[in-house]
Amino acid sequence: MMARTLYDKLWENHQVDDLPDGSSLIYIDRQLLHEVTSPQAFSGLRMQHRPVWRTGASIAVPDHAVPTRGREAGVAGIADLVARRQVQRLTDNCEEFSIPLFALDDARQGIVHVIGPEQGLTLPGMTIVCGDSHTATHGAFATLAMGIGTSDVEHVLATQTLKMRRQKNMRVIFDGQLSPWVTPKDLVMAMIGRIGTAGGTGYAIEYAGSAIRALSMEGRMTICNMSIEAGARAGMVAYDRVTEDYVRGRHYAPKGDMFQRATGVWRDLVSDEGARFDREEHFDAGALSPQVSWGTSPEMVCGISESIPRLEAIDDPGLREGYRRALDYMALEPGQPLEGIELDKVFIGSCTNARIEDLRAVAAVVEGRKVHDQIHQALIVPGSGQVREQAEREGLDRIFLDAGFEWRAAGCSMCLGMNDDRLSEGERCASTSNRNFEGRQGKGGRTHLMSPVMAAAAAVTGAITDVREL
Amino acid sequence: MQPFSTHTGVVIPFDRRNVDTDAILPKQYLKMLEKTGFGDFLFDDERYLDPGDVETPISGRRPNPAFILNQPPYDKGSILLARDNFGCGSSREHAVWGLVGFGIRVVIAPSFGEIFYNNCINNGLLPVILKLAAVEELFQCCREHPGFELTVDLENQTLSHPARGEWPFHMEDGHRKALLEGLDEIGLTLERAEAIRAFEASRREREPWLFTE
Numbered sequence: 001m002m003a004r005t006l007y008d009k010l011w012e013n014h015q016v017d018d019l020p021d022g023s024s025l026i027y028i029d030r031q032l033l034h035e036v037t038s039p040q041a042f043s044g045l046r047m048q049h050r051p052v053w054r055t056g057a058s059i060a061v062p063d064h065a066v067p068t069r070g071r072e073a074g075v076a077g078i079a080d081l082v083a084r085r086q087v088q089r090l091t092d093n094c095e096e097f098s099i100p101l102f103a104l105d106d107a108r109q110g111i112v113h114v115i116g117p118e119q120g121l122t123l124p125g126m127t128i129v130c131g132d133s134h135t136a137t138h139g140a141f142a143t144l145a146m147g148i149g150t151s152d153v154e155h156v157l158a159t160q161t162l163k164m165r166r167q168k169n170m171r172v173i174f175d176g177q178l179s180p181w182v183t184p185k186d187l188v189m190a191m192i193g194r195i196g197t198a199g200g201t202g203y204a205i206e207y208a209g210s211a212i213r214a215l216s217m218e219g220r221m222t223i224c225n226m227s228i229e230a231g232a233r234a235g236m237v238a239y240d241r242v243t244e245d246y247v248r249g250r251h252y253a254p255k256g257d258m259f260q261r262a263t264g265v266w267r268d269l270v271s272d273e274g275a276r277f278d279r280e281e282h283f284d285a286g287a288l289s290p291q292v293s294w295g296t297s298p299e300m301v302c303g304i305s306e307s308i309p310r311l312e313a314i315d316d317p318g319l320r321e322g323y324r325r326a327l328d329y330m331a332l333e334p335g336q337p338l339e340g341i342e343l344d345k346v347f348i349g350s351c352t353n354a355r356i357e358d359l360r361a362v363a364a365v366v367e368g369r370k371v372h373d374q375i376h377q378a379l380i381v382p383g384s385g386q387v388r389e390q391a392e393r394e395g396l397d398r399i400f401l402d403a404g405f406e407w408r409a410a411g412c413s414m415c416l417g418m419n420d421d422r423l424s425e426g427e428r429c430a431s432t433s434n435r436n437f438e439g440r441q442g443k444g445g446r447t448h449l450m451s452p453v454m455a456a457a458a459a460v461t462g463a464i465t466d467v468r469e470l
Numbered sequence: 471m472q473p474f475s476t477h478t479g480v481v482i483p484f485d486r487r488n489v490d491t492d493a494i495l496p497k498q499y500l501k502m503l504e505k506t507g508f509g510d511f512l513f514d515d516e517r518y519l520d521p522g523d524v525e526t527p528i529s530g531r532r533p534n535p536a537f538i539l540n541q542p543p544y545d546k547g548s549i550l551l552a553r554d555n556f557g558c559g560s561s562r563e564h565a566v567w568g569l570v571g572f573g574i575r576v577v578i579a580p581s582f583g584e585i586f587y588n589n590c591i592n593n594g595l596l597p598v599i600l601k602l603a604a605v606e607e608l609f610q611c612c613r614e615h616p617g618f619e620l621t622v623d624l625e626n627q628t629l630s631h632p633a634r635g636e637w638p639f640h641m642e643d644g645h646r647k648a649l650l651e652g653l654d655e656i657g658l659t660l661e662r663a664e665a666i667r668a669f670e671a672s673r674r675e676r677e678p679w680l681f682t683e
Contacts, residue, residue: 016669017662021644025662027669029680037562039503050656054670056683065501082501082524089503123680133561133585147585149563150505151592151655159659161666165642197488198555198581231558233584254679262679297488318553322487416560418497435559437492439515 003272005169006238007204010144010269014127016161025161029126032112033060033099033153035090036418037131041154042093052097053160059121060094061102062087063111065418068381068408074105083419097157110384110410113137113351117221118386120250124239124266129156134351134434136227139236140220141243142269144204146233167234168278170203171271174211176286181468183361184219185353185432185451187211187283188226189291193301195281200232203279206271207237211285217246218357225352226434229298239269292338292464293436293449295326300436302338304454304466310335329438330446331426338464341448345429346371346378346459347441348405348452350415353432354383356390358452363396365456365467371404372462378405379421381413405459417442430458472594473652477575478621479548482538483612489552490559491586495568498523508564509571513539539572543617549576551608557586557597566593576622578629580605591645594652596624604637624650 004012017025038060045052052058065083075091078084087104094101102108108115113134116122122138128145129135131153138145152162174187192199205227212220220237227235237243244263247253254262289303300323302308308327311334314320327334332341348354348362359382371378380400382388388410391397397407414421415433423429423445432455436447448464457467499511501524510528517539519532533540539547550569556579557565566589569577577590578598590597600608611618611634621630624646630636641649648655659666674681 017665019644021642021647023644025659025666027666027673029673036500040505040563043504044656048656050660053666054683056681080501086501086503125677126680131561131563133559147561149561149566149585149589149592151563152588155656155659158656159663159666160670161659163644163655163659197558198583201555201581201584228559228585231555231583252682258679262677265677297490299488318487325486416492416497418500435490435492437490437559439496440492443496443515443521 003274003276005271005275005277006142006206006236006269007144007167007169010125010127011166013125014144019163023163023165026127026164027161028129028156029057030121030128031058031153031156032116032128032130032135033058034064034112034132035062035086036064037150038093038153039086039089040150041157042097044154045097045157050158052099052157055098057160058099058157059102060090060099061109061112061115062090062104064412064416066104066411067419068411068413068421071104071409074103080419107385107389110387111351111354111412113225114355114383114387117141117217118384120247120253123247123253124243124269129162133228134225136233136235137221137225137351139224139227139234140217141247142236142239142266144234144236147228167204168202170200170205170232170279171277172205172207172281172283173209174207174283174285175209176211176284177214178211178285181453182288182290183451183453184215184222186288186291187285188223189293189298189301189449190283190288191281192226192230192298193291195230197229197297197299198231200227200230203232204234204236205230205232207235212237213240216357217242218355221355222352226298229434238271239266290451290454290467292454294330294332294338295323296329296436296438297326298434298436298449300326304338307335307337308332339466341464342374342428343430343458343463344376344427345423346375346455347414347429347431347433348455349379349381349383349413350433351383352434353452354381354387356387358432359387359391359396362452362456363399365453365470366403366460367399369403369460371459374462375459378459379408379414380405381408382410384410414441416440430455430464471652474575474594474596474624474649476621476623477548478619479575480543480546481549481551481608481612481618481620482544482547483609484538484550484552485609487553488555488558491557491562491565492560494557494565495562500562500564505567506571508568509573512568512572513537546573548573549578549620549622550574551605551612552577552579554579554581556582558583561585563589563593566590566595570595578605578608591648592655594649596622596649598622598629598639600637600639608637
């Protein structure tokens, strides 16, 4: 049998039918739903009098538009009436269509890509979709996971399948050992910087190499999460003992003999020796330094000790114009060093970096230190209610509060600013999220993406800082 | 879904790369519950000088005169011409609903964000992938003849102007058929319900832990 990639196996394991136009009907094992991209899908079903194909394959949670404080009153406590209506609509739709929901006041509520793995709803070998482009996060579990639009959400609700075209295979290999204070976030940002925001378009990316094998599941999720920032809908990591140990004992994961039987199937979720990739990229993980974005696209990124590119060095006029526009928006100069750029806010959170490991890393940096006077808001927003509880059990909340951070309830928060956590015009923010687009965190806001430890260092110094020299 | 066959309209030269869906339809409008009503908020952050949200009356807002969608004849344009990786980023279909609501029928670019591209197909908005050189020529036409109009023929996969020429493009058959016929994709898939049920049964047998309900 021909050597196959992990992606090939996942694809072939889910092929229901080949269609005359060259696409395939792919079975979807799990659909995650949230309040923002699902209402129109449910309306569509209602209009056509169509039932949900398999209610137990879906799970819903409000996360995007929810406030991160004053959560005691549940949905009724959402001050923004438009957001309240949307969250209420999710509740109503789930009730009408019998879809399980982790409600706003449920301890399991959280960012959809944090709670899936946490609850064992994300299992190796699955196909997973969600109306959210960061769904590739779940690829860390050797799944085929991707973001879809609302029409496709409706399609999956009604048929448990999606019509898809097979992607090409790309392997990104990170070999070597990470230097101290260099994190998975830095690996993926460096990759995006090299291949560009469209570099992965048309590909499913498998992350491999010794540096990936050495990472925890949390770290692997951070990397897979940002695949879409390189243009790839799906990113994944092969199954191994780390995966197995994470999944074991999770609420929705199989137990006992069934778990043993499952691991027998899961062990095949690796690319075969000699499998062919259409494209490969290699990185020496040991040579990478902490990365910081300087522009308005995730590909506009460089190492902390580097400077913003000089425009005259760029031959391509389109690229030069893009850089100029980005620097105007960011109020930065070509050639300016990244270190020392002063900040107004710090945001630690999002589906990229709001898991327990991220919070522990932040605590290690800020313990015994204070948020700098210049920073007028420093938010820490855990990825889920369970992450929040875990952090509190470990006393991390005390460290954050003592340092002057605000310790909030779980949600997407300032990653996209759908609730009241956002940047004002001209404010500059160190953020552990995934997008630095114009206006992403608030109209006129300026985002610098970085790792949790780099954001922590920025919080205590008031400026972009090399955490290694703190 | 509205079928697409041919369309003639004013080309809006939107000379930018990596236009993301956050820019196309900003976050504050994602709380809306319908597929309609997004046209006024297309490129909202740039299109208006003052900030807005779902509850701000549009009549009271100040359009940004420097923004192309506020300038005639582009305010009535229906073909958006852009650079690489148009529609990258967030999966929000609201971006497509915004374009459609504004009256855009066709977006031309050398490449698109993949989720956005699919969302276009699902909403009868035609995304045309065109070679870089042809895109360059079209931008040139727009510069030389402001208000330049194109005719888009999906059946024959051409863009044309009676005096300035013809530019062929290619679209995968499945996508082209879906747009030309305005098909109900879910209805078509449900015709294969038996195959789905059979697959599901074998999957349940092989990996029963995936079926916990």
